[in-house]
Amino acid sequence: MNAPLRVLLVDDQALVRAGFRVILGAEPDIDVVGEASDGLEALRLVGEVHPHVVLMDVQMPNIDGLEATRRLLGEHPDTAPKIVILTTFDREDYLFEALQAGASGFLLKNAAPEDLVESVRVVARGDALLSPEVTRRVIARFTEPAAAPVPERRPDELTDREYEVLVMLGKGASNGEIASRFVVSEATVKTHVSRVLAKLGLRDRTHAVVYAYEHGIVAPGMA
Structure with missing residues (x-):
């Protein structure tokens, strides 16, 4: 125990x-x-x-x-x-x-x-x-129309798949949704998410959402 x-x-x-x-x-x-x-x-x-x-x-x-x-x-x-x-x-x-x-x-x-x-x-x-309502507030805060688009700054330390996972995190996707999108297990997704957070020095998924919007990786209106 x-x-x-x-x-x-x-x-x-x-x-x-x-x-x-x-x-x-x-x-x-x-x-x-x-x-x-x-x-x-x-x-x-x-x-x-x-x-x-x-x-x-x-x-x-x-x-x-x-x-x-x-x-x-x-x-x-x-x-x-x-x-x-x-x-x-x-x-x-x-x-x-x-x-x-x-x-x-x-x-x-x-x-x-x-x-x-x-x-x-x-x-x-x-x-x-974060409750779904609070998550929506976080995303809304970082998707308010800006005077100019934020240029994308892709982090060099991420692999292609880790970058794709970061994009999905920025859109608010769950582990299950990411697993379905890339046809992998949820355990594999958890590993990717952990690596993304570790490489970027992020504490959790919520801060990954903030990071994605602040660095132009996800833009308002992206589905």
């Missing part, structure tokens, strides 16, 4: 942390290893309890969740835990700041308990946690 996933809770409301602890503590594969009431305390605790996943509130005293995320991932990009931003505010500025800071997911606090549990498992295995 694999060791439980280690989770750090960061929220300035003790009642919220207690609720999350009860929900997550009921799962045999998840272990809540610490709690912090602000971003500054979170930065200290990460080095002590070594979590796999941090559930990070946005609005907190001293250092807010977005700044804590930037510092944590900026100082330890290779060893930092996965971060899920939690908020009661469905605001796009939080969403895009969180993604730009390197967060792996964004979850509203009114999500169902099972969604909270699944969020920990999803980001721990290296996937991005």
